[in-house]
Amino acid sequence: MGTVLETKNINKHFKKPIDFHVLKDISFKVKDGEFASIMGKSGSGKSTLLYILSTMDTDYEGELFLNEELITGKPHKELSKIRSRHIGFVFQFHYLLSEFSVLENVMLPAKKLGSKTYQEIEHDAMEKLNMLNIGQLAKKRASRISGGEKQRVAIARALINNPDILMGDEPTGNLDSYNAENVFQIFKRLKEEEGLSLLVVTHDLDFAKRTDRIIEMEDGRILS
Amino acid sequence: MTNWKVILSIARTHLLTKMKSTVTASLGVTFGIGAYITLVSFMTGLNHMLDDLVLNQTPHIHMYNEIEPSAAQPISLYEKFDGGLNKVHSIKPKQSQLKIHNALPILHYLKDQKNVKGATPQLRSQIFYLSGSIELGGNLVGVDIMEEVRLSNIQDNIIEGSPEALRNTENGILLGSGLAKKMSLNVGNRVQISTIKGTVFPLKIVGIYQSGIAEIDNVQSFANLKTVQRILGEPENYITDINIKLYDLAKAEPMARLLEKQFKIKATDINEANAQFETGSNIRNIITYAVSITLLIVAGFGIYNILSMLIYEKMKDIAILKATGFSGKDVQLIFMSQAMIIGVAGGVIGLIIGFIISRIIDNIPFETQALPTISTFPVNYNPGYYIIGIVFALISTFIAGYLPSNKARKIDPVRIIRGT
DSSP: OOEEEEEEEEEEEEOSSSOEEEEEEEEEEEETTOEEEEEEOTTSSHHHHHHHHTTSOOOOEEEEEETTEEOTTOOHHHHHHHHHHHEEEEOSSOOOOTTSBHHHHHHHHHHHHOOSOHHHHHHHHHHHHHHTTOGGGTTSBGGGSOHHHHHHHHHHHHHTTOOSEEEEESTTTTSOHHHHHHHHHHHHHIIIIIOOEEEEEESOHHHHHTSSEEEEEETTEEOO | OOOHHHHHHHHHHHHHHTHHHHHHHHHHHHHHHHHHHHHHHHHHHHHHHHHHHHHTTSOSEEEEOOOOOOSSOGGGGOGGGTTSOOOOOSOOOOOOOSSOTTHHHHHHHHHHSTTEEEEEEEEEEEEEEEETTEEEEEEEEEEOHHHHHHHSSHHHHEEEEOHHHHHHOTTEEEEEHHHHHHTTOOTTOEEEEEETTOOEEEEEEEEEEOOSOHHHHTTEEEEEHHHHHHHHTOOTTOOOEEEEEESOGGGHHHHHHHHHHHHTSEEEEHHHHTHHHHHHHHHHHHHHHHHHHHHHHHHHHHHHHHHHHHHHHTHHHHHHHHHTTOOHHHHHHHHHHHHHHHHHHHHHHHHHHHHHHHHHHHTSBOOOTTOTTOOBOOOOOOHHHHHHHHHHHHHHHHHHHHHHHHHHHHOOHHHHHHTO
16 A cells, blocks of 8 residues: 655744744654544644645645655645645635635636646536535535535535545534534545545544544644 | 636636726726826827917028128228227128028029928018008018918918919918908908008908917918019019928928028028927926826826735635645736736726717817817827827736735735634
């Protein structure tokens, strides 16, 4: 089994307002098809770590590998390409573009990547939406659907480019238990049916317990 | 690789869903450019009219014999007084004739020059207009009327009758409008004139001349060159003035100096003759430019404000676009293209509105005694101003869009998503 994501001795400091060592020597691996969760109290640095892993934050020391290729130090332009091709991201808040329709929101990252034709993208997007049981919402404006539906749209958007790994920053944090369970089931199905690797930051112990592996963090270090 | 289709479709969605701010921003450009076009067209139109009013009366170069004292008095020619302090009291002007010496050969020479559009002979003479027992002093100018029509705007100033009528009537006269009014004369009547020597001549009025400048209209009339020569009892080569029209006005000054040397004659160029007028004209131009630049800058700030607001509103969208794989440059292009769409749309509508308002002004009646040829406000439809207008709209929206969109390019998506 190969490794999707690997970090070697990642350190990060917040320089303002005072120097603060947020992440200390973070080294771990996520294997292909693994469903891992990161747990820890607030302020333990788990979200910070996730943003580094997602390549959005580049201000750190250490090395980050994606598909066994060194990512650290690449220019921003290349990072956005890597991000759109290999990484899907789901946030605590859905962050959909409210002026666009659900379908357009899902299609956008694929249009940007531009490796498929418009028809293919539309077909894929509908497929993802149907898989998440929200196909009937495709033509609605993103601002007109419910919170749970929005989070599923966000997942569909994260999946549109068939990424190698799906990252979530408390994807269920803002949902009621029914919708949270729904999202968990979706993640599980993605892992089992599509062999997708998942790395989810969460507060929710029940959620974490049901994943393959829990990475526990405290004060910027990995405990287990 | 830049995917223009995606970028433009996002820009379009942003513009269409925020129709209100899009329209406001475009209107800012529209009003700025529209007001600029209207103002510049109207003001330069007025300036042109005033320039023409004065400048068209004056030929580019005017040649004549000046009555003046000799520069070198006879005493300075006498060697024995060399080095002494010579003082001559009550110097009188040199005895010379008013006519230009060798006028006909000079005319021929001028007409062969490459940059001369034309040269017309004139004979200016002091005469009296007789109305019963009353004598009115004035000038009678003998002209080659058809050449004058070709080279100057005299035709515009003939408010009754026609230049052809003068050419066809040997003893015809184009009477100054002020004179016609004073003497209650009209086209078809006869007017008696008397030369300084006392010869009385009847002339038939074939037209009324009105320059718009009362001092001229009250004294000056035109007749055929040959008629005036005959009245004065002078031969056909008796010409007192030569007016020269050039193709290029800038060459007037050096050419006047050259002619002075070549023919030993006084030659004044147009700038010399209208020095103060030029100052007034320059100041009006400066005012026009100052006002129009102010208008354009105000429009530019309006665009900047609205685009800044738009980008702050879209902060979250920017973060999302970046998180889903759009680069900073893509985000910048999205906002830049919105700015440019606003600029182009607002600018083009501005040009159209400016044109429409110019047309309206152009049709407002503006009748004044001083300007016989003008019945509505003058407007200058120089396409150059329209090009400047649209170019400025594009440049200002580019700058106004560049600054905030550059900020959008640099935004760190993590900071927005985490809300810090």
